[in-house]
Amino acid sequence: MLYFEDFHPGQEIDLGHCSVSESEIVDFARQFDPQPFHVDHEAARASHFGGLVASGWHTCSLLMRQIVENLLLRSASHGSPGVDEIRWLLPVRPGDVLSTKMKVIEITPSKSRPDRGVIRCEYVAFNQAGACVVTMKTLGMFGRRPQDAA
Template sequence: MRYFEDFQVGQVLELGSYEVSREEILAFARQYDPQPFHLDDEAGRQSIFGSIIASGWQTAAICHRLLVGSVLKDSASMGSPGLDELRWLLPVRPGDTLSARIEVLASTPSRSKADRGSVKTRMEARNQKGEVVMTELATVLFRRRPASG
């Protein structure tokens, strides 16, 4: 179990990778982001992207799933008060494999609630070519390690 104290400034955690399929791009777009360049090959070709691409929200959701699977599921996470920044730098295309990692930027004990602290991270997602496709600055609240006794 990871607690607040287990996150050190400068620490980098690799989150794993995920291959994005055309079918997933289409299904996500139909339900959550039905813009033509996410849904239709011809519209994608005629767009500035030159093909259909994943929604940026889908990219963020995939990266969050990687974060949960590799860090948050075995932690004392108390949720997040939100993001400070989310940037989609390059399009994600069918067949791309995304790899994500986080770097701990700050680790601050709560001044008003002794049982928790906040951890600020920078997430970076890269495609199979090593190109950064997304960055995110976020804060997560974690319970502090219980006193042994």
């Protein structure tokens, strides 16, 4: 179990990788972001993308899945007060494999709730070529290590 005390500025944590299939791109987009370059091959080919691409929101959902599975489920997470910034830097295409990393920017013990602290971090996902496709800066609340767990 990871607690607030287990994080420090500059720390990087590998959060694994995931593949992106064409059917996942189209299924997500049909339900949540049905723009033509996400759901229609011909329209996507004629667009400035030159082919089918994942919705940015789908990319964020994939990133979130990696965060939950490889960090939050093994930590004393108390949720998040929000996301400060998301940047979609490159399109995500069918067949891409995304690798996710977390970098701790700052840690702040809570003054009003001594059982927790806030971690400011940046999540970054890279495609299989090593190019950064998305960045997300967030705040996360994590529980302090209980005295009996020390």
